[in-house]
Amino acid sequence: MTSRVDAPCQIWGGTYTGNGYPVIRRGHLTILARRQVFETHHGEILEGQIVMDTCGHRGCVEPTHLYAGTQSDRMRAFIATGQFDGGHLDRQPTYEERARGExxxxxxxxxxxxxxxxxxxxxxxxxxxxxxxxxxxxxxxxxxxxxxxxxxxxxxxxxx
Known part of the structure; x- marks a missing residue:
């Protein structure tokens, strides 16, 4: 996993799911944008893996913040970083962070x-x-x- 802590989050400027994850159209399918970004910059995502981030921001698609792991890895990371509050796993982009205008x-x-x-x-x-x-x-x-x-x-x- 390559991660640069000093790299700022790159907030998605397109469409989001109802629970705050960026999405993109690939043909007739709608997929999570961070999967597309990960595959473009890091290669194929193995079966059973999901794309996670090092910054804890749902709207971030900065390639250096993304890595692949299992759902168990995700839960361990949430608990270790204090992002797990028993229900809401991480924060959604604020109004100011969402893309608007140009x-x-x-x-x-x-x-x-x-x-x-x-x-x-x-x-x-x-x-x-x-x-x-x-x-x-x-x-x-x-x-x-x-x-x-x-x-x-x-x-x-x-x-x-």
């Missing part, structure tokens, strides 16, 4: 675009015209302007 891998807009988009809309430009300039749908612009999405981005000029 950190979402499918985003076409950037964090820098949003204040300008909002200002153009405030000046009366139609959402459809703005959408064409950025190569996105009209609803994507409308949601950004109304603050339904991109809520973490402040306006250039505060709303009056």
């Amino acid at each position: 950190r979402i891998h499918t985003a076409k807009l950037t964090d820098e675009d949003i204040p300008f988009i909002r200002e153009r809309a405030r000046m009366g430009e139609k959402h459809g015209e703005i959408a064409k300039d950025y190569g996105v749908s009209r609803p994507a612009i409308s949601y950004a302007v109304r603050g339904v999405t991109w809520t973490h981005i402040p306006d250039l000029i505060p709303k009056a």
